[in-house]
Amino acid sequence: MTDTLSTARSEALFAEAQALMPGGVSSPVRAFKSVGGTPRFIERGEGAYLEDVDGNRYIDYVMSFGPLLLGHAPEAVVSAVAEQARKGTSYGAPSPLEVDLAEMIQRIYPSMERLRFVNSGTEGAMSAVRAARGFTGRNKVVKFEGHYHGHADLLLAKAGSGVATLGLPDSPGVPAAVTADTLVVPFNDEAAVRELFGREGDEIAAVLVEPIAGNMGLVRPRDGFLELLRELATEHGALLVFDEVMVGFRVHPGGAQALFGIQPDVTILGKVIGGGLPVGAYGGRADVMQMMAPDGPVYQAGTLSGNPLAMAAGLALLREVEASGAWQRAADAARETADAIQRAADAAGVPVVTDAVGAMFGFFLTDEPVTDYASAARSDKAAFARLHRLLLDRGVYLPPSPFEACFTSSAHTPEVVAEAAEAFRSAFAAL
Numbered sequence: 403m404t405d406t407l408s409t410a411r412s413e414a415l416f417a418e419a420q421a422l423m424p425g426g427v428s429s430p431v432r433a434f435k436s437v438g439g440t441p442r443f444i445e446r447g448e449g450a451y452l453e454d455v456d457g458n459r460y461i462d463y464v465m466s467f468g469p470l471l472l473g474h475a476p477e478a479v480v481s482a483v484a485e486q487a488r489k490g491t492s493y494g495a496p497s498p499l500e501v502d503l504a505e506m507i508q509r510i511y512p513s514m515e516r517l518r519f520v521n522s523g524t525e526g527a528m529s530a531v532r533a534a535r536g537f538t539g540r541n542k543v544v545k546f547e548g549h550y551h552g553h554a555d556l557l558l559a560k561a562g563s564g565v566a567t568l569g570l571p572d573s574p575g576v577p578a579a580v581t582a583d584t585l586v587v588p589f590n591d592e593a594a595v596r597e598l599f600g601r602e603g604d605e606i607a608a609v610l611v612e613p614i615a616g617n618m619g620l621v622r623p624r625d626g627f628l629e630l631l632r633e634l635a636t637e638h639g640a641l642l643v644f645d646e647v648m649v650g651f652r653v654h655p656g657g658a659q660a661l662f663g664i665q666p667d668v669t670i671l672g673k674v675i676g677g678g679l680p681v682g683a684y685g686g687r688a689d690v691m692q693m694m695a696p697d698g699p700v701y702q703a704g705t706l707s708g709n710p711l712a713m714a715a716g717l718a719l720l721r722e723v724e725a726s727g728a729w730q731r732a733a734d735a736a737r738e739t740a741d742a743i744q745r746a747a748d749a750a751g752v753p754v755v756t757d758a759v760g761a762m763f764g765f766f767l768t769d770e771p772v773t774d775y776a777s778a779a780r781s782d783k784a785a786f787a788r789l790h791r792l793l794l795d796r797g798v799y800l801p802p803s804p805f806e807a808c809f810t811s812s813a814h815t816p817e818v819v820a821e822a823a824e825a826f827r828s829a830f831a832a833l
């Protein structure tokens with residue numbers, strides 16, 4: 403199949419990039435391996451749109467995989483970053499911006515009695531586990547199959563399906579010894595979680611969960627599942643860690659913990675809180691966080707942590723979101739887009755399940771409900787790849803994998819969504 407758009411400059415850059423960087427990219431999914439074709443090299447972003455180096459414009463439903471709740475280059479963030487840059491880009495010393503952003507986050511996520519800024523979600527997850535292990539004096543960590551907590555060694559394990567198993571590393575370079583204490587269970591499997599806690603509960607430091615899964619496509623928790631995790635963790639003296647790096651400020655302004663009314667012991671944030679600059683944070687109960695140096699003996703540090711440019715960007719974005727109807731518009735756009743996909747697929751007779759939660763949505767090309775990794779993996783990946791290319795040709799940029807959630811922003815106006823809906827209709831008809 404040939405593109406109707408010219409992608410000559412992206413192709414040339416991709417060839418050059420592949421000689422310089424593994425896969426030609428700085429993060430694997432960007433290489434388009436699971437959808438085929440040439441990744442678009444981006445020249446600029448504006449509102450809901452991306453423009454590539456060949457001058458093609460796309461409605462962007464990736465939003466940098468989550469951070470851009472106000473769309474690309476919103477004036478509030480751009481001017482805050484420019485103004486801060488003139489005052490210095492990094493101090494290696496505390497600044498008032500960290501206090502302001504920490505106060506704002508804590509007001510919205512009151513479970514984060516103390517928090518610390520890091521540079522990515524990966525770092526936040528890695529540090530949260532270290533804090534939990536330091537606090538409990540235990541080593542075992544529970545995670546769910548298909549849940550992603552960044553690329554730290556011990557969390558790169560998803561293991562087999564069906565029963566609780568010892569985690570096996572997903573990646574060469576991760577020694578089995580490092581994931582030996584990582585216990586992996588299927589998401590939404592109450593019996594497996596109960597069985598695991600029954601057997602090893604008193605050795606478990608933490609249970610890490612994406613409270614709404616977003617890294618195997620969008621998959622909600624079953625009613626009562628997160629409550630069960632809360633109950634079992636408390637009963638066994640383990641910490642409940644919500645990884646809200648993706649869903650924080652998206653599924654609800656107060657994240658999944660506000661949406662479901664569940665208080666985790668530790669929360670990991672990232673993406674939106676950096677306003678498009680590299681930031682992560684972890685925080686939670688004061689007694690847990692007081693384990694961290696210099697208050698306590700658990701070490702964690704960062705040359706650029708709390709970086710003033712990133713703090714300024716995050717603050718500007720969150721202030722604008724609080725002061726405007728931005729979150730609601732982004733959430734409306736997610737629901738409208740999911741509905742448009744459902745209608746387009748129905749009209750073309752293509753089986754699909756769609757869902758939207760706040761300012762994110764997802765869909766699977768399948769006719770069965772998706773509740774865990776196994777059911778997500780049974781969706782039609784080849785059809786997704788074809789659909790992805792058809793949509794690029796029609797000016798809509800979806801995440802280049804069937805296992806990524808889709809993201810909206812306040813710049814996804816009803817007009818933008820209507821334009822996308824027409825592309826969905828035509829693409830599904832051509833599928």
Ligand SMILES: *Cc1c(COP(=O)(O)O)cnc(C)c1O
Nearest residue numbers: 522523524550551552645647648
């Ligand atoms: C993106 C993501 C991470 C990793 O964050 P990075 O900033 O890419 O390191 C961790 N957890 C979840 C749930 C994520 O979506």
